[in-house]
Amino acid sequence: MQAYEGSRGSSRWSGPGTLILWSTTTIAIPLALYMAFLYAPDERVMGAAQRIFYFHVPAAFVTFFGAVTIFASAVAMLTTRAPRWDHWTLATTEVSWVFCTIVLLTGPIWAKAAWKGRVGDWIFDPKLATTAILWLLLTGALLVRRAAASEELGARLGAVLGILAAVDVPIVHKATVWWRGHHPVLFAPGKRDALDPRMRLAFLICTIVFFLLFGLLVALRRQLAEVEHRARAAAERASNEGRS
């Protein structure tokens, strides 16, 4: 496809936006750690284990926000066929996969403390099941990308799978809620005041920091994808010139 091979990326390796994002995130991460571990008080029932909440829930927010960004960039990629949209799709898919893994690793730690149940009690939980399935869908999209013979084919198939996965998420959630569910309802109206104000502030800051980190990682991965794309194109040109 000519449009794919012929285009050039415009951004440099590290634009001023990335630099600002990078420095803000670097300052904000220690602040989030301070808020989560020292500023917020101990929870009465769960104790220190509850502090995983400041990482688990923001990671989950970021993961599902990531699914939306994958959908948007995949649709843009398939309609415009511009490589830059593929770089966005690749970056959001990979970074969302990382945050999804964080949710799946921290979830059981919190669930064990919160529900004190057997594995079977929380494995069917709707939010956990939805996250696990999203993780599998993202893994599938990355596997297909890796298996594709050319960058361009991988980009198309990755975008198609990204769209199918993002559309699936709300349906999976609905189905698992109907199947059986008992995830703690954190932000139901009327329940909001149960949270200590210090906890709420710590949670808010951790959420902002997770979004900053997501943005930074996506920006860096996107730039890396662009460099890889240009390097491949240059290598191809060189081999073509050598042959002719």
Next chain:
Amino acid sequence: MRGAGFFRASAAIAAKDLRLEWRTWDSLSSGTVFALMVAWILALTLTPASGEAPELAAARYAPSALWTVVAFACAVSLAPAFRAERQGDAFAGLLAAPIDRGAIYLGKLASGLVHTALLALLGAGATAALFPWNPFERPATLALILGLHVLGLTVLGTLFSAIVHRVGRGEALLATLLFPTAAPLLLSAVRCTEASTEGRLFETAGHWLGLTAGFDLLYLCLGLLVFEFVVED
């Protein structure tokens, strides 16, 4: 492209695939043996707890066993959907034909649906034989449940089969893509089958039927839209 031409092209592709299958029994034979093997292993391992009535245990396990069999059989029988076109680069010829790419998808979907529907019926027969459980007591509701859910599995399976074909992989990657995406379908299928054997399908599982019908329609439209991006060169 005019509507009639679209459906005529799909019908021609489906008829070609079914004729090929009728002559070789390639995909159905492996799907049948695989479905029976999975059903047999499940019947061996899903036994009643001590003191539990076998019928009660079967009511608990048999719907899940049925849909495990159907899901695996679908993956195995849909994986070779585009294999026939690999010989002599027949797929390039199919793509060069002056027909809408969506018609190719619809044709493959139609022939795949014949395979998967037959295998689903076989799965129902196998679980009825191996568990003290009878899903055929209400044939009309069973047909509705099998039809709706197998359609959804085939809609997804045909699309993923094309993707897997493009990257030169087989059943394992197809299953990796199909099962997570089809998770809502499988949950719904088990709940509907349970409700149907209790004789209360529409009272207790009406919302599941609605979800599945919506899922089928949504993914059919998505499949028709994105198939072109999967197969183009």
